[in-house]
Amino acid sequence: MQQKDIKRLTLYLLFAPFVLWIFLLILLPHIGMVILSLREKIAPRVYEFGLGNYIDFINEPIYWNTLLRTGSMSLLVTALALIIGFPIAYYIAKIAGNRSRGGLFLLCLIPLWVSDLIRAFGWILLLRETGVISTFLLSYGIIETPIEFLYNDAAVVVGLVYTVILFMIVPLVSTLDGMDNSMIEAGYNLGGNSFTVMRRIIIPYAMPGIVSGCIVVFMLTAGSYLTPILLGGKNSSWFTEQIYDQFITRFNWESGAAFGFLLLAFTSIVIWLGLKLSGQTLANTVAKS
Amino acid sequence: MHMKTTVASLLAATMLMGAGSAQAETLRLLTWGSYAPEELVQKFEEEYPDIDVEVTFSNNEEMIAKLRATGGAGFDLAQPSHDRIHAAQLEYDIYKPMDLSKIDTDVMSPSLLEGVKANTTIDGEVYAVPHQWGTSGLMADKSVAPDFAGWDDLCDPQYKGKTSMRLKRTILLGTAFAMGEDPFAAYADLDKYQEILDKVADKLIECKANIKAYWKGGDDLSAMMLSGEIVASETWDSTAYKLFNQNENIVFVPPKTGALAWIDTFALPRKAKADDAAYKWINFVLRPENVTIMSASTGAIASVKGAKDLLPDDKKAAVNAAFTDADIDNLKFFANIPPGVEDMEGKTLEKIKAATGG
Numbered sequence: 001m002q003q004k005d006i007k008r009l010t011l012y013l014l015f016a017p018f019v020l021w022i023f024l025l026i027l028l029p030h031i032g033m034v035i036l037s038l039r040e041k042i043a044p045r046v047y048e049f050g051l052g053n054y055i056d057f058i059n060e061p062i063y064w065n066t067l068l069r070t071g072s073m074s075l076l077v078t079a080l081a082l083i084i085g086f087p088i089a090y091y092i093a094k095i096a097g098n099r100s101r102g103g104l105f106l107l108c109l110i111p112l113w114v115s116d117l118i119r120a121f122g123w124i125l126l127l128r129e130t131g132v133i134s135t136f137l138l139s140y141g142i143i144e145t146p147i148e149f150l151y152n153d154a155a156v157v158v159g160l161v162y163t164v165i166l167f168m169i170v171p172l173v174s175t176l177d178g179m180d181n182s183m184i185e186a187g188y189n190l191g192g193n194s195f196t197v198m199r200r201i202i203i204p205y206a207m208p209g210i211v212s213g214c215i216v217v218f219m220l221t222a223g224s225y226l227t228p229i230l231l232g233g234k235n236s237s238w239f240t241e242q243i244y245d246q247f248i249t250r251f252n253w254e255s256g257a258a259f260g261f262l263l264l265a266f267t268s269i270v271i272w273l274g275l276k277l278s279g280q281t282l283a284n285t286v287a288k289s
Numbered sequence: 290m291h292m293k294t295t296v297a298s299l300l301a302a303t304m305l306m307g308a309g310s311a312q313a314e315t316l317r318l319l320t321w322g323s324y325a326p327e328e329l330v331q332k333f334e335e336e337y338p339d340i341d342v343e344v345t346f347s348n349n350e351e352m353i354a355k356l357r358a359t360g361g362a363g364f365d366l367a368q369p370s371h372d373r374i375h376a377a378q379l380e381y382d383i384y385k386p387m388d389l390s391k392i393d394t395d396v397m398s399p400s401l402l403e404g405v406k407a408n409t410t411i412d413g414e415v416y417a418v419p420h421q422w423g424t425s426g427l428m429a430d431k432s433v434a435p436d437f438a439g440w441d442d443l444c445d446p447q448y449k450g451k452t453s454m455r456l457k458r459t460i461l462l463g464t465a466f467a468m469g470e471d472p473f474a475a476y477a478d479l480d481k482y483q484e485i486l487d488k489v490a491d492k493l494i495e496c497k498a499n500i501k502a503y504w505k506g507g508d509d510l511s512a513m514m515l516s517g518e519i520v521a522s523e524t525w526d527s528t529a530y531k532l533f534n535q536n537e538n539i540v541f542v543p544p545k546t547g548a549l550a551w552i553d554t555f556a557l558p559r560k561a562k563a564d565d566a567a568y569k570w571i572n573f574v575l576r577p578e579n580v581t582i583m584s585a586s587t588g589a590i591a592s593v594k595g596a597k598d599l600l601p602d603d604k605k606a607a608v609n610a611a612f613t614d615a616d617i618d619n620l621k622f623f624a625n626i627p628p629g630v631e632d633m634e635g636k637t638l639e640k641i642k643a644a645t646g647g
Contacts, residue, residue: 043628044376044379044380044628045379045380045381045382062639062640062643065643066643124509128512128516128518129516129518130516130517130518148501148518150502151501151502229505230505230509233502234497234500234502234503234642235497235642235643235644235645237642237643242639245635245638245639246635247354248350248351248354249350249457249631249635249638250631250632250635251350251353251354251357251377251380251631252632252635253357
């Protein structure tokens, strides 16, 4: 009896930080944001309950265009991260020897030791008109006049892929690691070529890792702020910037809160669609890897 | 309005070991980057050993957002610009009235003091006094853009891809003046102001192809200007003065329609807890010897009598290279922002940013 009580108490104590964290830092602020987003500003210090902020969003093409733009660019970044990350993960998990594996993994981790901001500034130094790449090409006579690589959407995509690729590689490595090599051998023994083995054996096996990597990368990208702001050009709007502007520049917390929820809803729908299309569930992807 | 990286607000806690006495007081300053130089903070704490100074660096928008979040608590002295007091107070009730008898108003420049008082008086109570003032205008590299003189020159095709601006309200106002309008006068008639904004938006969208990139903070602007990637830009004067020290060809150019002048003020947050310490700090930085230290750090001119002579030598040279007396007479002081205008300007800026011009 006493033993059981102690066990239960231990369980409660172990769970307490998690529950407190979820409730105080996630649920409570979000409830506050919902209430805020449903307030309409009538006059100074006068507010009314209503859906006005959401209606404003629908009526203003600039806002939903920015949201769609952010969404499609995030999908592009996710796809690129997968295409670049998969071979790396496969090499680390299956081809590299036991000793070099740790070293390779470390190499992937190192960029994460510096902050987002410093990494963005690194890209700025490389890409700007008087930056490393342009100067290098110029000095070897490959180009005639300095080229500006910075301040466009390509720079934003490159910077984002670099920032998030690790979150693609880690789940992929852990899934591929669990795959028995004999499965691949069996595929070859049964007469499959590299392509069939890849398509019929490796990818289906790695699917949970692919899906969870894609979910994390997509969420991180759609919610990123620094990289698109610093590397983006005059036409590169990002939805998080829109939210910041509403809150800070326009003092319009009500519509900023509504925008925050729209971003949350939008990314959730995209991920739900992705799961449906790939026939996966959250339980056997993110929860597993 | 300056020297502030765009990146989230930088928190610099300057806590010196106090005497540790029981009644040690903390003065929590909410101010601009460089408005509380280490040297002055130390000097202040030596003079008043029972006061600890804690500094948080911010900008106008973030100051108001921070104070709004707490209803005016968490800080003892804030330094928003003079045009950000009236509407913010009416809307969010975040400041409290000042007791002018506790401040050495005699040393302040009378015109600036009266100007700020006029801007920040609500129901007969004064909510702010001036601290430092400066201007927003243009800067140009005189060796390659010698004729650069007006806001609209940013859109001149001969500088295609070589100019920059910050996509904030300053450029809207500057462009409006360059088009022969008076946006401040139109504040009284918001329909008229919307018309002006629409014209300005068309002009700036057309101009997008001419701009290299919109700068976001003093640092990226400086890098673009010093590397020669751009030859001219909209700027704060203090940023231009700093660059002048490194390259004498880069000078601040007061636009021919008048540079836009701002005054950063002292204001007490509504739930401030250390008013006496705040008044001590205000009077402390008004002293001539401290004004010089402050201006060396901020690059702005203090709102005291004879402030220009109190500038450090390098800044004095930069100011003299930029301003004639006629330019000073031509200054356009930012008018109070009435409620609603921020939203209109915000929409216009979004429209410009979203347009695919170039």
